[in-house]
Amino acid sequence: MDAEHLSRKDFLSLTGKTVALGVAGTLAANGLLHQNVLAQTRPRAVSPPAKIPPGVDEPIVLEAWKSDVDQQSGPTPTPLPPDHRIGYAVVGLGHLALEEILPALSSCEKSRLVALVSGSPEKLKKVAAQYGVAPQNCYSYDTYDQLKNNPEVDVIYIVLPNALHKDYVVRGAKTGKHILCEKPMAVSSKECEEMISACNAANVKLMIAYRIQYQPHNRKLREFVQNKTFGVPKLIEACNSQSSANPAHWRHKKALAGGGALPDIGLYCLNTNRFILGEEPIEVFAYQYSTPGNPLFTEVEELMSWQMRFPSGVIASSSTDYNVHESRRYRVMCEKGWLNMDKAYAYKGQKLTTARAEGKMERQEEIGLAETNQFAAEMDHFSDCILKNKRPFTPGEEGLQDHILMEAIYQSAKEGRPVKLTHKVNQPLRGPEPELDA
Numbered sequence: 138m139d140a141e142h143l144s145r146k147d148f149l150s151l152t153g154k155t156v157a158l159g160v161a162g163t164l165a166a167n168g169l170l171h172q173n174v175l176a177q178t179r180p181r182a183v184s185p186p187a188k189i190p191p192g193v194d195e196p197i198v199l200e201a202w203k204s205d206v207d208q209q210s211g212p213t214p215t216p217l218p219p220d221h222r223i224g225y226a227v228v229g230l231g232h233l234a235l236e237e238i239l240p241a242l243s244s245c246e247k248s249r250l251v252a253l254v255s256g257s258p259e260k261l262k263k264v265a266a267q268y269g270v271a272p273q274n275c276y277s278y279d280t281y282d283q284l285k286n287n288p289e290v291d292v293i294y295i296v297l298p299n300a301l302h303k304d305y306v307v308r309g310a311k312t313g314k315h316i317l318c319e320k321p322m323a324v325s326s327k328e329c330e331e332m333i334s335a336c337n338a339a340n341v342k343l344m345i346a347y348r349i350q351y352q353p354h355n356r357k358l359r360e361f362v363q364n365k366t367f368g369v370p371k372l373i374e375a376c377n378s379q380s381s382a383n384p385a386h387w388r389h390k391k392a393l394a395g396g397g398a399l400p401d402i403g404l405y406c407l408n409t410n411r412f413i414l415g416e417e418p419i420e421v422f423a424y425q426y427s428t429p430g431n432p433l434f435t436e437v438e439e440l441m442s443w444q445m446r447f448p449s450g451v452i453a454s455s456s457t458d459y460n461v462h463e464s465r466r467y468r469v470m471c472e473k474g475w476l477n478m479d480k481a482y483a484y485k486g487q488k489l490t491t492a493r494a495e496g497k498m499e500r501q502e503e504i505g506l507a508e509t510n511q512f513a514a515e516m517d518h519f520s521d522c523i524l525k526n527k528r529p530f531t532p533g534e535e536g537l538q539d540h541i542l543m544e545a546i547y548q549s550a551k552e553g554r555p556v557k558l559t560h561k562v563n564q565p566l567r568g569p570e571p572e573l574d575a
Contacts, residue, residue: 193217211507216246223520224289226252226274226314228281228305229296230260233319237484238296239268241512247520248513251289254281281305285312291523292317294346294516298393299400303328310339317519319346321404322536324395326544329537336533344519344529345536348511349405350412351518351571354487357504358469358476359413367493368472370414373453375406375467377482381459384432397427397437399543403457405482407546408539409467410445410453417562418445418453418542425550428460443546484511509573518571528568535566 188198196212203209216222225248227234242250252274255261265275274290276283284290293309295302295318303323309316316336322329322345336343349355362370379402387393388401411417423443427434442456465482468475474493480486489504515531522529541560549556 222249224251228254307335321400326540333533343533351514367474372470375455378458391436398457398459406455420446422555423550
């Protein structure tokens with residue numbers, strides 16, 4: 138603006154702005170100075186001292202902060218770097234794989250998903266995209282044997298109908314990959330023996346997915362029983378039952394399932410009883426029933442109730458039914474108390490309670506333990522066995538023993554008499570105890 142024509146109003150407007158800018162600049166400078174002073178005096182956030190071991194598979198040990206009146210934390214998670222983890226190919230994309238196994242692999246510390254096998258191209262493509270599996274790592278049942286050429290795959294996890302287990306385990310063993318197979322192991326003890334022989338011949342490890350044996354509440358109950366914390370065990374009552382609704386499902390077709398409630402869910406009672414006692418039964422006595430006219434049970438049994446007698450004198454009474462409201466529990470009665478497990482065989486929600494006499498009162502306690510993902514725990518155990526060349530805790534021989542017992546149970550129910558078990562059980566049946574998080 139020309140100074141000769143600058144009016145009083147314009148002059149005041151300009152000088153006012155200059156003063157305002159000067160004041161603002163002064164305030165900003167003062168504010169910055171104040172922030173710098175605060176930054177120098179404010180306590181800094183620092184990482185507390187921690188023990189950092191050199192190995193990537195060892196937990197970082199943080200400083201203690203909880204008092205001894207509170208439940209202590211477990212070790213910090215120790216996931217291996219992704220390229221160090223054992224690669225899994227999951228075979229079969231049904232309920233169990235999609236609802237439990239694939240999500241569990243995402244939380245594993247020693248295992249990772251690298252390949253998928255399915256008979257449905259559309260499902261295979263969608264699931265592969267969801268979990269980031271490369272197209273070249275997707276296989277059909279016809280191309281299943283080509284897994285042998287995939288260096289990313291270390292383990293084949295068989296999650297198929299029971300009657301298909303043997304074929305895919307035998308074929309899988311020939312690829313040179315280790316095998317994790319869902320329970321029940323097969324549809325007969327003869328098939329189990331063939332599966333074990335095939336894996337031995339191929340020099341690959343075989344593990345059966347008995348997730349309960351890696352679940353912390355069931356393992357703690359086992360510890361109490363075998364240490365006789367509540368005295369000598371005398372009697373077990375166990376039940377695993379649920380309701381079915383689709384007669385067309387493969388579980389209701391004998392050619393695919395091999396049986397009904399017993400091998401599918403009753404097996405949990407059978408296997409867990411053996412697991413917590415640490416001994417093998419010498420006699421079984423059973424009853425079988427199916428509701429007449431119910432289309433669900435034209436080929437497989439609805440209900441099986443049986444007792445097992447053990448060398449120590451313990452009697453285990455178990456039952457399973459495919460047509461009642463869900464119930465999954467067992468109780469161990471001992472000389473000095475009892476141990477009870479609700480939701481014993483469920484995927485989560487286990488509740489362990491105990492009782493014993495103390496003078497004129499009965500003391501009942503709930504044992505609080507942190508839950509773990511049972512599928513992740515069993516897969517990481519198998520991966521650990523491969524990394525350290527150990528025998529799995531639940532090898533093929535564990536699955537074979539259950540099939541021998543189930544065949545005796547079916548025989549007893551058919552003949553209406555007790556059946557003695559005369560076969561020789563090679564001990565130790567299981568591998569070394571799993572290294573699970575404390």
